[in-house]
Amino acid sequence: MFAPDRPVHFTRQSPSVHNGLKGLRLLCISAMAWAVSGCSLLQTESFNFQAELPENFTISATTYYDAASGESCPGHKVIKSDQPKGTQLIELKLPLTEKVKGCSRVLKSVVLNIKGRWGKRELDIDMQTAALSIRDEPTETTRPFPASGPLVFLGQCQWFFRTMGPYRYIVKVLECRALDANGVVQKSLMGGSMLRDGLAGRTVKLVLTEAKEEEPYFDRYWIKTMSGWKPCKGNWGRDIEELCVSPPQFKPFKMPDGRDCTVYPNCTE
Structure with missing residues (x-):
């Protein structure tokens, strides 16, 4: 800062000094432009993930x-994104790259943790997982992106019931499988793989449905009657349902709310 009573002197610059300062200004402008473009190049690419849930x-x-x-780069970084409570259609923006302490990392997979609630109690839940893999080279199972719109993965969750413990309380087990384009349940779990090239800015969507009818967890341990499913009593003498014998014998069980029942889900015949 100049003192107010001190005269300010301007001197005429020589051509060489003038050209040097001009070059310096151009260098600074170029550096600033490079920095701006560099920042844009370092912006993290991402894709949108959507899930439609029951x-x-x-x-x-x-x-x-x-x-x-x-x-x-030692290890890997995990970012967990939770769904807002009560939301059946969610959307997350998932980065494809990241830079931590000068180390560049790329997204390799996304594990989807699906939680279903089958009762009113706090522990009346079960979980299943699905996975999305990001590949650099195509494989036989790699899904191509459509010309427009999201890449959609279809899945269906099925509830299976069984009894547990000496009082034979009903509990439920969740199983989620992939659906093909015709809606047929597949043996494979939900999800799949997709190419990294072209993924940035696109949308990947998981559409999850729930099977209308529940089924017994153990095959041939329950018999379906006009009134509902009845758990068999076999030759092993265990507390829970057993492999059905001929002629079949049945045993009672309890609903989660404590009711004594003989058929599921109607409770009484």
Whole structure:
């Protein structure tokens, strides 16, 4: 800062000094432009993940990052994104790359944790997982992106019931499988793989439905009657349902609310 009573002197610059300062200004401008473009190049690419869920289902996504090609990055980073409570259609933006302490990492997979609630009690829940893999090269199972719109993965969750414990309380087990384009349940779990190239800015959507009817967890341990499912009493003498014998014999069980029942889900015949 100049003192107010001190005269300010301007001197005429020589051509060489003037050209040097001009070059310096151009260098600074170029550096600033490079910095701006560099920042834009370093912006993290991402894709949108959407999930359409049945009632009483929630989902969270865990992303796994590994070292980029040619770099040595110890471990991987996990980012968990939870679904807002009461939301059946969610959308998450998942980064494809990240840089931590100078180390570049790329997204390798996304594990989807699906939680279903089958009762009113706090522990009346079960979980299943699905996975999305990001590949650099195509494989036989890699799903191509459509010309427009999201890449959609279809799945269906099925509830299986069984009895547990000496009082034979009903509990339920969740199983989620992939659906093909015709809605046929597959043996494989939900999810699949997709190419990294072209994924940035696109939308990947999981559409999850729930099977209308529940089924017994153990095959041939229950018999379906006009009134409902009845658990068999076999030759092993265990507390829970057993392999049915001929002629079949049945045993009572309890609903989660404590009711004594003989058929499921109607309780009484």
